[in-house]
Amino acid sequence: MLKTTLHYLGEVLVVTIGIFIAFQLNNYSENQKLKSREENALKRIASDLETEKAWLQKVHRNYTRSKEKLESILNENDRENLDSLYYHLAKEYVHFNYNVEYSTLKFSGNLYLITNDSIRSSLVKHYELNYAYSEEVAERHKAFVETYILGYLSDELSLNATYLYDPLEVEKKLKNEELQSKMRSQSKWYGMVLTAVKLKFINDLLDLIDHEIQSKTSDS
Secondary structure (H helix, E strand, O other): OHHHHHHHHHHHHHHHHHHHHHHHHHHHHHHHHHHHHHHHHHHHHHHHHHHHHHHHHHHHHHHHHHHHHHHHHHHOOOOOOHHHHHHHHOOOOOOOOOOHHHHHHHHOOOHHHOOOHHHHHHHHHHHHHHHHHHHHHHHHHHHHHHHHHHHHHHHHOOOOOOOOOOHHHHHHHOOOHHHHHHHHHHHHHHHHHHHHOOHHHHHHHHHHHHHHHHHHHHHO
């Protein structure tokens, strides 16, 4: 009787251990799948951010250059290359979305795949708050340029086929306070545009993602 009981208990123990091992293996397999999905998602997000960064670097350079040129004309009596005033004065900021992977995760309910809280919260801040601010700046700047800048330039200065002005005509108009006022206003708007260009935020986020990917790769 004792042998039968021990044999029965042994079989139960073997079955139990087998089930436990199978359960652990299944959990390990599922965790590896989730880890792989997360790593791939992070890589795609990083790719989106790198594309956005490249674009915003160009925006930052162009708007900084034009802001400095307008201020140089106004404050330092800079009269060089006045024929290119249209290029510096008529810029209109446009917001572009670079959020393909974030949107995919968000609308599929898979944002939970990003297990790092700092990265997940930074992604939400960037794609929800930073984008909302950038879109607002773009919308307001578009209205400003179209109603306050383009009409004046069209009425008061003549562009040639290559979008250049007669520098003598521009210099004459610069004696008019109205043109100076528009240049000052546009320079302030360029400053606002530059605050919407979140390059440091993107760089910091890319560093976080890169560190997380490396960490997960080393744990594999």
